[in-house]
Structure formats: structure tokens, C-alpha cells
Amino acid sequence: MPTASRYLQVIAHYHVKPGLGDRVSELLGELTAATRQEPKNLGYDFYRSPQDPDRFVILERYTDASGLDDHRAAPHFQRLGFGTIIPMLVSRQVQSFEVSVNGDGVATAVQR
């Protein structure tokens, strides 16, 4: 993932209802491809826990907070995210940091 001087880092934890992990994995693949086309997206990758296959983490980067807002408003997230994957979850925890990296590498992060 490219490191810009300013970006929004998002760590999203998805805990899937038992037995739906494989289907969510497929859907996240679709969502990944569509999200990476968004103008303000800098990276979007999802991973699955080998120790608990019902747990996924998504690492996302946007140019800034408005990029995450645009992502959530996008038709593909409305359909795949809110409309399909999120109802298949037990829980969802999203943590984001607005990171700005100055000359000597010091980053200021606003945790939402």
C-alpha cells in the first residue's frame, strides 16, 4: 500500500455468523475489486483468520475521511456492504486513523 503524506487508515473487524464465512469471503472479493476503483481509495485488502475462519479483517486506505464517506455511499457498498455482507455478521468493529506524516515522519492520527 502506497504511503502518502496524508491518508485515512481503516482497520475493520468482521465477525461472521457461523457457516457463512466462505460466502462472505467471495463477497469481500467482489467488494475489494469495486472499492479499489473508487477515486479516493489508496488500498483495500481483506484477510481471514486461520485460527477462527469466521473472523475477517479489512485494511483500507483513503486519501482522507471523505474517502471513507464516499465509499459507504457508493452503490457497490450499499449493495454488497450494507445490503448483503453486514446482515451476515455477528459484529462489526471499524477503527480509523486520519494520519498526516510530516517531514520527520511524525504522524497525527484522529481516531474515529
Place this chain on the structure above:
Amino acid sequence: MPTASRYLQVIAHYHVKPGLGDRVSELLGELTAATRQEPKNLGYDFYRSPQDPDRFVILERYTDASGLDDHRAAPHFQRLGFGTIIPMLVSRQVQSFEVSVNGDGVATAVQR
């Protein structure tokens, strides 16, 4: 993962040499169990990409930067990390944020 007012958030990306992913997954399971016993560790979870099984991400939290230093000095990381897993990698990228969350949720992060 518990949210303290101060912590070190680490995102480590491991790209494994072809064919070694399953073995690294086993070793990361061992490393996870040992790391969670460290006094300054607040969380340690590893995930694997369904789209590219040679790519793992580890999400780690420590009380502060000295916790990551202690982790790297620990015998189990010397043996499992530096001694076994890291030689099995194509690449390794570690990003860490020293996060301090004040009253209104504003976090200051030093990106290492």
C-alpha cells in the same frame, strides 16, 4: 482488542515464499500464543489473504513502543520470528502508530 488511552498499534505485512504459507500459518499460531503472554502485549492476531494465500497480516497492540521492543527481544520471537518465520519470507513491512487518545477521542500517532 481493548482500547487503552495509550497504546502502540502495529500492522505487519508478511509476504511468504511460495509453498510455505501453511507452515508459516502454523508457526504464527505458536507465536501468537507466546506473544499474548508478554506483559506489555494488548493483542496479537494474524490473518491470511483468501485472494493470495502467501500474504499474511498481523495486527498487534502493545502498551507502548517499549512493548514492541520487548517482543522482538523475547526468546520466542528470536526463535520463531527472526529464527524461523522471517527467513521464510519474500518481504516484511511493519508499520506502527504510537496512539494516545485524549478526552475527546483525538489520537496522536508516531508512525515508525
